[in-house]
Amino acid sequence: MTRATHQSIRKAIRQRIVAGEWKLGELIPGEVEFAEEYSCSRSTVNRALQALAEEGIVERKRKGGTRVRPLPMPQAQFRIPLLREQVEGAGHSYQSRIRVREERSPSGVIRDRMKLETGVRCSYLETLHLADQRPFAFERRWVNNETVPEFRTADLAKLSANEWLLMTVPFSRGDVSLSANAADREASEALAVERGAALFTMDRVTWLQGRSVTAVTLFYAPGFRLDFEI
Amino acid sequence: MTRATHQSIRKAIRQRIVAGEWKLGELIPGEVEFAEEYSCSRSTVNRALQALAEEGIVERKRKGGTRVRPLPMPQAQFRIPLLREQVEGAGHSYQSRIRVREERSPSGVIRDRMKLETGVRCSYLETLHLADQRPFAFERRWVNNETVPEFRTADLAKLSANEWLLMTVPFSRGDVSLSANAADREASEALAVERGAALFTMDRVTWLQGRSVTAVTLFYAPGFRLDFEI
DNA sequence: GAGTGGTCTAGACCACGGT
């Protein structure tokens, strides 16, 4: 047999837990015990068990030992795909059309979401994203000109606003909110659907060190699904 | 100053990357170099950098070194909350009412999603979930009686079907799909909304070692939002 | 107080993948 790695031990223990070797909430062996069983050092077991804790499979407490999570918490990890990748990944050609690009003072709701002072001006964009020439998503976006002043003169011909921001302000954190909304007049026109149609909606606000970067609302055309695994 | 831990180093390097110290795709120092800089051992830096790789901030290759991700991939990790927790977490009282519970042969679509043979019988449930006596979500669920035969006689008075399954078949994997749908007749009646109202919808199929456990469709009442961070 | 996990270290060897 090949030498035990922290990954193989992690898998093995995970399998034993899933198979029900220990009940929910039950104490499982300690690091030293596992180390003997798998003939490896305690550090190796430690890594494996820490990983299982991050996965949400076990809980660990000093002195309390390691136990199977009493209440499993299904958790998902997934990428928020770029529209371009979503479209091209499905084998279609991607295009986008900017319908509005101007400077505006955002409404109170948006000011609130972006934590802006009154009177701050933002770039405002409305963009229609197309898959094989057909409407795929309709986007309303506000960009904080104080956080990203270069955006005003950004060339959005090759890169979409989202892509431009990803390159310029990478790894920013964000708050995302998914919901379902009835199509309003503009969205229904842009997407060529009836008013009131059920649209999958993603709202996102991203932050760079406490300052808002952009607030975007994305209405997906009917039929869109966001898939992932848990 | 206190001794450098892998967590503090991870934070520090992440901060330097976010601040733009290196360009997208650029090579960052190697483990030994960081180890000298932070006066710690290489293992400690290794742990920090591996964590940043899992976060999606850097890419690592043997001999190639570690570089900032060329294209940041925004990724989210979130718990799929239990309905009870969603409701009680918002300060409301949770109740559920089972409207239908019977055995049925699922339709072709469901058979397909659950990878069932023709003629297999399943438990079928329709449940209304309430927050402060008001409709919160409407659930249609199929349970594979071959994978979980005990479900037929499960007491669902105290535990919801979802909770019962979580306890009985913990840590199973699942495919989730989010979408927006117009309320059909049953959903609109159950949730007391107009037909055609936009409903946030979660479809989920869970698996235990290659066999389907349950397929569930959850229609949330209007106004529901699924929030998380990236 | 004692047992458990959390972490660091120094050294070692291996595996991959550019040169």
Added chain:
DNA sequence: CCGTGGTCTAGACCACTCA
């Protein structure tokens, strides 16, 4: 080839927390 990351080890010390 040889530099980089990937991993293991043995030992050590600390921090938490339960009894």
